[in-house]
Amino acid sequence: MKIGLEMHVALPTKSKLFCSCSTEQVEEPNVNICPICMGFPGSRPVLNAEAVRIAKAIATVLKCEVKDKISFIRKIYFYPDLPKSFQITQLSEAIGSKGSLAITDKDVGIRRIQIEEDPAKIVRQDNYSLIDFNRSGVPLVEIVTEPDIASEDELKEAVSTLRSVLYYIGVDVEQEVKTDLNISLGDERVEIKNVTGVRNLIYAAEYEIKRQGEIVQKGKQPEKETRSFDEQTRTTKSSRKKESEEEYGFIYEPDLTDYETSGLKVGEPIIPHEEAARISSEFGFSYKTVLELISFDRNSLSLLSKSAGKFDQKAVISTLEDLKKFDSTGIGQEGFEKLVRMSADGVTITQSIVSGIKSGREVTVKRATQDEIDAAITELLTKDRTLLEKYKENKNVVNFIVGQISRKYGLQPKDVLDRIKFIIQRMSDN
Amino acid sequence: MKSYIKEFESMDKPSGYYTELVGNLESLNTELNAFNVINKELKDGLPFSVKDNLCVKGVESRASSKILKGYIPPFDATVVSRFKEKGFGFLGKTNMDEFGFGTFGTNSEKMARNPFDPAYTAGGSSSGAAIATSIMKYHAAIAESTGGSISAPAAFCGVVGFTPTYGVISRHGLIDYSNSLDKIGFMSRSSADTRIMFDAARGRDPKDSTSLDAEIKNTKYTKLTVINQLMDGVDKDVSDRFEKLLGKLEQQGFAINRVDLPEISAAIPAYYIISMAEASTNLARYTGFKYGAKVEDFSLSYNDFFKQARTNFGTEAKRRVILGTFVRSASVRSKYYNKALKLRAMLIDRMKRVLADSMLISPTMPVKTPRLDLIEKLTPVQVYSMDVLTASPNLCGFPHISFPYDYADGMPLGVQIVADHFQDHSLMSFTDKWEESFEYKFKHNLGEL
Numbered sequence: 001m002k003i004g005l006e007m008h009v010a011l012p013t014k015s016k017l018f019c020s021c022s023t024e025q026v027e028e029p030n031v032n033i034c035p036i037c038m039g040f041p042g043s044r045p046v047l048n049a050e051a052v053r054i055a056k057a058i059a060t061v062l063k064c065e066v067k068d069k070i071s072f073i074r075k076i077y078f079y080p081d082l083p084k085s086f087q088i089t090q091l092s093e094a095i096g097s098k099g100s101l102a103i104t105d106k107d108v109g110i111r112r113i114q115i116e117e118d119p120a121k122i123v124r125q126d127n128y129s130l131i132d133f134n135r136s137g138v139p140l141v142e143i144v145t146e147p148d149i150a151s152e153d154e155l156k157e158a159v160s161t162l163r164s165v166l167y168y169i170g171v172d173v174e175q176e177v178k179t180d181l182n183i184s185l186g187d188e189r190v191e192i193k194n195v196t197g198v199r200n201l202i203y204a205a206e207y208e209i210k211r212q213g214e215i216v217q218k219g220k221q222p223e224k225e226t227r228s229f230d231e232q233t234r235t236t237k238s239s240r241k242k243e244s245e246e247e248y249g250f251i252y253e254p255d256l257t258d259y260e261t262s263g264l265k266v267g268e269p270i271i272p273h274e275e276a277a278r279i280s281s282e283f284g285f286s287y288k289t290v291l292e293l294i295s296f297d298r299n300s301l302s303l304l305s306k307s308a309g310k311f312d313q314k315a316v317i318s319t320l321e322d323l324k325k326f327d328s329t330g331i332g333q334e335g336f337e338k339l340v341r342m343s344a345d346g347v348t349i350t351q352s353i354v355s356g357i358k359s360g361r362e363v364t365v366k367r368a369t370q371d372e373i374d375a376a377i378t379e380l381l382t383k384d385r386t387l388l389e390k391y392k393e394n395k396n397v398v399n400f401i402v403g404q405i406s407r408k409y410g411l412q413p414k415d416v417l418d419r420i421k422f423i424i425q426r427m428s429d430n
Numbered sequence: 431m432k433s434y435i436k437e438f439e440s441m442d443k444p445s446g447y448y449t450e451l452v453g454n455l456e457s458l459n460t461e462l463n464a465f466n467v468i469n470k471e472l473k474d475g476l477p478f479s480v481k482d483n484l485c486v487k488g489v490e491s492r493a494s495s496k497i498l499k500g501y502i503p504p505f506d507a508t509v510v511s512r513f514k515e516k517g518f519g520f521l522g523k524t525n526m527d528e529f530g531f532g533t534f535g536t537n538s539e540k541m542a543r544n545p546f547d548p549a550y551t552a553g554g555s556s557s558g559a560a561i562a563t564s565i566m567k568y569h570a571a572i573a574e575s576t577g578g579s580i581s582a583p584a585a586f587c588g589v590v591g592f593t594p595t596y597g598v599i600s601r602h603g604l605i606d607y608s609n610s611l612d613k614i615g616f617m618s619r620s621s622a623d624t625r626i627m628f629d630a631a632r633g634r635d636p637k638d639s640t641s642l643d644a645e646i647k648n649t650k651y652t653k654l655t656v657i658n659q660l661m662d663g664v665d666k667d668v669s670d671r672f673e674k675l676l677g678k679l680e681q682q683g684f685a686i687n688r689v690d691l692p693e694i695s696a697a698i699p700a701y702y703i704i705s706m707a708e709a710s711t712n713l714a715r716y717t718g719f720k721y722g723a724k725v726e727d728f729s730l731s732y733n734d735f736f737k738q739a740r741t742n743f744g745t746e747a748k749r750r751v752i753l754g755t756f757v758r759s760a761s762v763r764s765k766y767y768n769k770a771l772k773l774r775a776m777l778i779d780r781m782k783r784v785l786a787d788s789m790l791i792s793p794t795m796p797v798k799t800p801r802l803d804l805i806e807k808l809t810p811v812q813v814y815s816m817d818v819l820t821a822s823p824n825l826c827g828f829p830h831i832s833f834p835y836d837y838a839d840g841m842p843l844g845v846q847i848v849a850d851h852f853q854d855h856s857l858m859s860f861t862d863k864w865e866e867s868f869e870y871k872f873k874h875n876l877g878e879l
Contacts, residue, residue: 035503035504035505038720039715039720040503040504040720040721041485041491041493041498041501041503041605041606041715041721041722042484042485042491042503042505042507042602042603042604042605043505043602044601044602044606044609044637044638044639045639046636046637046639047639074711076711076714078714078717078732078733078736079732080717080719080732083715083720084714084715085711085714085715085717086711086714086715128728247759247760249710249711249755249758249759249760249763250758250763251707251708251711251758251767252610252771254608254609254610254640254708255601255609255638255639255640256639256640257639257640
């Protein structure tokens with residue numbers, strides 16, 4: 001089985017690739033537009049350097065050969081969403097080539113990373129096609145992999161690893177992401193065009209593996225063709241038999257000069273699975289747990305990197321997991337370490353503790369002896385004698401005591417409940 | 431040095447000057463078809479005209495094409511805004527071969543006619559710019575050349591036509607023909623006026639990535655080079671008169687150098703392949719629903735809708751779309767498009783060697799001004815071959831200037847000088863000197879007091 005991807009990822013720039021229009025995708029159609037992204041005669045493209053910088057960062061982190069000088073080409077085809085009837089994109093002089101993405105058992109080759117402009121959006125309404133040019137000219141990077149992915153599991157891992165790597169560059173691979181999926185169980189290449197979203201990508205692959213698998217099992221060969229994915233039925237259907245390659249009549253884009261990329265600063269690449277491996281080997285933490293924590297959380301990676309050597313694994317990990325449950329933005333390294341220490345002492349982290357630390361208040365959780373805790377529980381129970389009666393009918397009546405005591409002494413609710421049960425038993429026995 | 435622009439600026443104009451000028455222009459225009467649009471509101475400044483493939487804010491700009499009927503750009507081309515900032519007054523849009531596709535001004539709904547005799551061609555594709563310059567005394571014309579579209583009409587209409595080094599003038603606002611070849615230039619009645627226009631317009635523009643701030647040189651060349659192969663296809667009468675000119679220049683102290691450059695034969699095929707390949711992509715955007723002529727039948731499929739829109743192209747435009755699409759198609763791209771790019775690089779290298787210590791000189795056109803009825807009988811290839819003398823400097827981005835040097839049966843003849851990149855001012859200095867001993871003739875002098 002051979003699977004290759006062509007994933008089109010939107011770059012997080014303020015303005016479009018060739019003009020100064022905002023990239024913000026707003027409800028109202030055709031507001032973030034100008035003569036350039038509408039392809040008006042007389043207008044011409046001016047390259048957005050920030051888009052090239054981000055593309056270079058992607059090419060770098062995917063271990064590509066990065067071109068010092070890039071150039072653009074025109075890819076010509078007629079469709080109403082393409083204002084100039086050609087897309088400005090890259091081919092041989094693309095920003096990155098010959099890279100790789102490491103997954104568990106192999107390196108998935110990256111054939112090419114190319115910068116290109118997004119077409120407009122077609123909205124079908126009744127019998128009409130309406131066109132919204134707000135998206136026209138949004139900078140994209142197309143990531144083209146080699147057909148190195150050999151199973152559904154590898155596909156899932158490759159996609160999630162790629163998403164995680166891109167997350168660390170500030171690129172969100174959202175549900176809008178468009179992917180062309182090449183998948184062949186036989187000799188010929190089948191291409192599933194324009195699959196929207198990560199989940200659909202997996203569904204499309206699942207269906208196609210099953211479909212082609214059945215053909216191959218019958219001793220036949222799946223045909224070379226282009227298929228499309230139907231989100232409703234989660235199936236693919238043939239849209240075009242491929243006799244020959246598509247004809248795009250590429251020429252060099254004569255309105256853009258060669259662009260020097262060597263001066264663009266991209267920072268140290270962060271590769272999450274390499275970070276997880278480092279933390280795991282240096283400090284003996286579980287690779288899988290660490291990777292899960294940091295994949296889409298740069299804050300966790302930072303806290304973990306700085307704390308791993310100082311505390312034991314359980315306390316660090318459980319505190320990080322706790323933090324994800326609460327609003328912990330801006331907790332800081334120092335605050336985090338306080339929490340880890342508390343956690344190591346058996347304190348249950350709560351939102352009020354986190355909030356306290358964030359606001360810089362001195363948070364002290366009263367550490368009590370078993371007798372003190374028992375006394376506090378007994379006091380609450382004796383305040384309202386009917387509780388004991390009600391408890392026989394409905395165990396939930398003591399929930400408020402569980403809450404109060406666990407908050408006050410920083411205990412696990414379950415431990416408090418066990419203690420209440422024990423005391424009630426003792427009181428009833430008396 | 432004669433400057434009509436300076437003369438105009440210091441001249442006392444009577445009230446009603448502009449009204450009378452516009453009126454006379456309109457009536458002469460019905461005969462000669464110089465203008466697609468005349469600005470009746472003009473009240474101030476030196477009148478400047480703009481080739482119809484340059485955008486003027488709020489004014490229909492359609493490169494003489496039916497497919498752009500009704501296109502009113504929301505912005506000025508950079509060269510237009512720089513002229514406005516200089517205080518020049520916008521006079522109108524000049525006629526041209528559709529999208530710049532032509533040598534004789536015949537590929538337009540209204541055929542351009544020669545101001546010396548309307549039975550003759552005005553040349554193209556900047557026909558209107560040349561006619562307007564030839565009929566108005568005080569006027570500045572913004573024109574554009576891809577493969578000879580300034581030199582050819584300037585020669586036939588007897589005016590000075592200057593095509594700058596590629597990249598020195600911003601192309602922002604130009605309705606593209608072939609982006610790697612298109613150069614905005616100027617026409618005028620004197621070399622001095624050409625210099626004024628060029629200096630007002632040039633310089634880097636952030637809206638055109640290929641534009642640059644270059645140091646423009648003014649070198650005093652004493653050597654003029656004739657490329658033997660270029661003279662092979664020139665009419666006997668034209669070459670005889672040209673030889674006489676060379677004799678005169680020798681007397682004025684220039685050394686005439688004759689060289690062989692057989693590679694120059696690559697210029698026409700390389701020029702047509704690159705220009706058609708790029709043109710066919712530039713024209714792809716005309717699909718009939720965003721601007722220009724609109725298709726109203728929304729029941730059509732996408733492809734049928736586009737097809738219907740594109741019936742508005744003229745014959746030559748259709749021919750170039752088809753040929754241009756062919757030369758860049760996958761199966762033949764390396765044989766045509768890629769090879770043409772290599773030939774262009776080779777030719778730039780060869781020509782720069784010749785231009786290192788001399789300027790090139792040749793007749794501008796290989797023939798005397800043709801009659802319009804004879805042009806109709808020419809095949810497309812015969813028409814394309816008329817660019818033999820203008821194709822190489824255009825293909826290679828070298829600055830060149832054409833100006834009148836003789837009159838045959840009352841019709842002007844043009845000579846073309848080519849210099850190395852960024853030697854634009856050297857060309858004007860040469861022409862300044864020429865004008866000291868030669869007076870240009872005009873049949874009309876609208877605006878004269």
